[in-house]
Amino acid sequence: MNLDDFSDLIQRPDGGVRRDAEERRERLTVPPGALGRLDELGEWLSAAQQSVPVRAVEQPRLVLFAGDHGVAELGVSGRPAGGAYELVRAVLDGSSPVAVLARQFSVPTRIVDVSLDCDPELLPESVVRHRVRRGSGRIDVEDAMTAEEAERAIRLGMAIADEEADSGTDLVVLGDLSVGGTTAAATLVAALCGTDASVVTGRGGAGIDDLAWMRKCAAIRDALRRSRPVLGDQVELLATSGGADLAAMTGFLLQSAARRMPVILDGVVSAACALVAQRAAFRAPDWWLAGQVSGEPAQSKALDRMALTPLLDHGVTVGEGSGALLALPLVQAAAALAAELPEREPEKSEDADEDEVAEAEEASESEDAAAVDRA
Numbered sequence: 001m002n003l004d005d006f007s008d009l010i011q012r013p014d015g016g017v018r019r020d021a022e023e024r025r026e027r028l029t030v031p032p033g034a035l036g037r038l039d040e041l042g043e044w045l046s047a048a049q050q051s052v053p054v055r056a057v058e059q060p061r062l063v064l065f066a067g068d069h070g071v072a073e074l075g076v077s078g079r080p081a082g083g084a085y086e087l088v089r090a091v092l093d094g095s096s097p098v099a100v101l102a103r104q105f106s107v108p109t110r111i112v113d114v115s116l117d118c119d120p121e122l123l124p125e126s127v128v129r130h131r132v133r134r135g136s137g138r139i140d141v142e143d144a145m146t147a148e149e150a151e152r153a154i155r156l157g158m159a160i161a162d163e164e165a166d167s168g169t170d171l172v173v174l175g176d177l178s179v180g181g182t183t184a185a186a187t188l189v190a191a192l193c194g195t196d197a198s199v200v201t202g203r204g205g206a207g208i209d210d211l212a213w214m215r216k217c218a219a220i221r222d223a224l225r226r227s228r229p230v231l232g233d234q235v236e237l238l239a240t241s242g243g244a245d246l247a248a249m250t251g252f253l254l255q256s257a258a259r260r261m262p263v264i265l266d267g268v269v270s271a272a273c274a275l276v277a278q279r280a281a282f283r284a285p286d287w288w289l290a291g292q293v294s295g296e297p298a299q300s301k302a303l304d305r306m307a308l309t310p311l312l313d314h315g316v317t318v319g320e321g322s323g324a325l326l327a328l329p330l331v332q333a334a335a336a337l338a339a340e341l342p343e344r345e346p347e348k349s350e351d352a353d354e355d356e357v358a359e360a361e362e363a364s365e366s367e368d369a370a371a372v373d374r375a
Helices: 003-009 017-026 037-049 070-074 084-093 097-105 148-167 183-192 210-230 236-239 245-259 268-280 299-305 322-340 349-375
Strands: 060-068 109-116 173-180 264-266 288-290
Touching: 003 236, 003 245, 003 268, 017 037, 017 322, 037 322, 060 097, 060 148, 060 322, 070 173, 070 183, 084 097, 084 109, 084 173, 084 299, 097 109, 097 322, 109 148, 109 288, 109 322, 148 236, 148 245, 173 183, 173 245, 173 268, 173 322, 183 210, 183 236, 183 245, 183 268, 183 299, 183 349, 210 236, 236 268, 245 264, 245 268, 264 268, 264 322, 268 299
Parallel strands: 060 109, 060 173, 173 264, 264 288
Antiparallel strands: none
């Protein structure tokens, strides 16, 4: 598999349509600039949809990729190693923050088990049927998975994107349910940006103390040594220092861009996968929005590299797609405003006024002549 092939498959959103959307925005009754970034979002959606005016976002979908990471055994996470199952269970039970938000916004949720470290019988068949492997390897001392498993995971993500596009999904909110995922994500970002471990090491969604942060920083440092020799091959990089769930998210992002399906990114994990995808196809980030600032330094590094500015900064660090889901109403509001605000009445020019006067005078003279003839 060569992810560089996506470079020819992915085109940017239609620039001509975006110019038409910008011109229409200039004609609206609300002054240009008065809606701030909502104008930009509406124009971006128009270009993505190839439609002026923009269509409403009516079929969004929350897609969550789930997996466990062996590096969590080092105590680098606020959750126990192998604990991603509990995150999945909470979403299915409706008790997690992202589940509450999904209900509030009436957004259907899809969970894809790529590499959970639990017995498949504990979860519904619809969740576990795509599993690539049970857990990912400890990236500080071993590969996360084999190259063949990495390819399987990428193709899985591509297939999920195709299923969503074919079913009519018009925008995806992307998130992850993982334990140890932020360590793998930070390693990918540091490798691709050429930075040290300390620059990208954060405290994760569950939060960790200083000792755990030091362990996490050391794990990323050791994983970086193993990552740098394979930087030229995205599949090999994901196999070495990513994880099956991260590989699937990367494939999902690339295929979504190829299918012209917009995606809202969540936190550092989705940002890291997006950065890997950008290395394969430089136009792909034009199809993504950054939902919110997660507080993870690796996320900021990745988004800066892709020139993506987060829509929100509310200090939400819970992850699991919550930040991206909170940004969805903003995107939907931008679409509604761009589509439904009325345009100004066209202003009449002086020449047009003179022509109307001349026409009126001619009509009056004709009526006078007709009156004389009748007399």
